[in-house]
Amino acid sequence: MSDRKLTEDKFDNRLTKFAPFISPNPVTSFNPVQRYPKIDKTSFISPFSSVIGDVRIKDNVYVAPNAAIRADEGTPFYIDSNTNLQDGVILHGLLKQFVTVKDKAYSIYIGNNVSVGHDALIHGPCYLGNHTFIGFKAIVYNAIIGKGSFVSYNAVITNGVRIAPNRFVPPGADIDTQEKADRLRRVTEEEREFAREVQRVNQEFPASYKALLRYSANEKQNANILN
Template sequence: MHLPNPHKQHPKVSKRAWISETAVIIGNVSIADNVFVGPNAVLRADEPGSSITVQSGSNVQDNVVVHSLSHSEVHIGKNTSLAHGCIVHGPCRIEENCFIGFGAVVFDCNIGKDTLVLHRSVVRGVNISSGKVVPDGSVVTGQGCADTLEGTTKDLNEFKRSVVRANVDLVEGYIRLGEES
């Protein structure tokens, strides 16, 4: 479901993206090529001056909530995965090649490229450098804590690349299926 916001801004969705019929996209939202938006995901930029951008190759999985407060932006960089049930609340900037895990919450933060925020973690009010890992269940709400995060590993990097590949394959498959109908 694609809906305008009260300011008559309509979502802009690439014809080369795949959006589940049960996803809700409201307002000033821009979705690029090869983006997968799963069942029951909500992307909502309906407050004054709010926006959401999802760049190419990214995926917004089942039950994800992305919301942008008034006069703020949510930016999701290329090839980034928002895994099942996570919440991304703006203002928030997530750079390319990131992974936000199941049930994680990120708000009012900047997350550098190639970073993983693992399952059930909370990240708020900090800047996380590129190439870091927020461990499962962590609470990162102080810059000192963010600055001491360890770097990612080869296995974790391969994991996040595999999630992106799987979801781009889904986009292509669903688009082909729709063209055959």
Template sequence: MWNYPIMPTGQMNPYNYIGYNPPTSTNPYPKFPQIDSSAFLSPFTFIIGDIIIQNNVYIAPFVSIRADEGSPFFIGSNSNIQDGVILHGLKKQYVTVNNRNYSIHIGRRVTCAHNSIVHGPCLIEDDVFVGFQSTVFNAYIKEGSFISSGAVVTNGVTLKPNSFVPPGASIDTQEKADKLPSVPIDKEEFAKIVQKVNQEFPTSYSLLFGKNRCSCGVAW
């Protein structure tokens, strides 16, 4: 299952990097990412440490996924991590899924839109939309929620299923989280359209560029 092509140094090619986390007092055991062969990793991405990336995940250019402090990370099937997204976590702070601890756990069919930040400890359930330039940190986002552009969800809050976070909102208390409305129909439809397009990208980009070619046209 985990047979994404790599070079002996850990580098996939000169245009992205996949490798072990550096050993530190915080995270002393180097671990290599486990990436399903059907996932597509765009050029100019950086992915290190104890990370599981499941089938048909699309990773866009300039994504940074660093399990060098908090770890492990998990990204579920058919999710998309768009351009400029950052995933990072705090040491020894976890969420628990199926009796296992994670710094970040992202479910299935999740969209992390351009330039969003997901910082552990964080649990994002299935079918969640994390909007452009939004931040999710130390939060539990339940299934079907929609976080709008520029919003912040933090401080240990839990969003109930199908919660809608308005643009630019700061949800930093459970009281605020509990008052959030349900996702409007137009936003729900928008999230579904984004998901549909991005689920086609892993296969389409693989056919267009091949596993052994950068999108700039340079073979490796």
């Protein structure tokens, strides 16, 4: 057997073994009704990742490996179109604590064209406006991030603060008062372009990974026919 065939077989077996965990929430005293995720068919949920409970994922969303979207305590979650949640991102929320968007309560609401970088923690109650960028290992908890804002790596935003639209949060910043939030400068065009480029790259992934999985399945079927 060729090295290429061995590699393809191993690749296909791993994809089957490590499919994403997509499940309703468990029945508990505080969430007694099971609710299933609703995921648009054009989105892609990677192997090793989890989507649990009342989670709505709109079109062309990319969820990278090892992401955890867990609406088993705080609920519901909403993730709008063309958003990407990168490797190791965690979404979780506190029980019965909400943000309100268009007269509806959410534990976590993420707008469209949002990028959430590797290992970031998004903990409800919180809101991420359209076109926001959340950097590596940043923490957003009990906060509202305005449209087009740029949160740098290792930054922490909490204590109910509201970040105005198009504001820049520096690397490692601890934004835990409204006074600190109000002093943030505006996003530069260079920073905005960086966020746009991250979006451009990640918006290709849902369709590309779906094509890759179809290719792998077809190759396996063809191999079986030939054998």
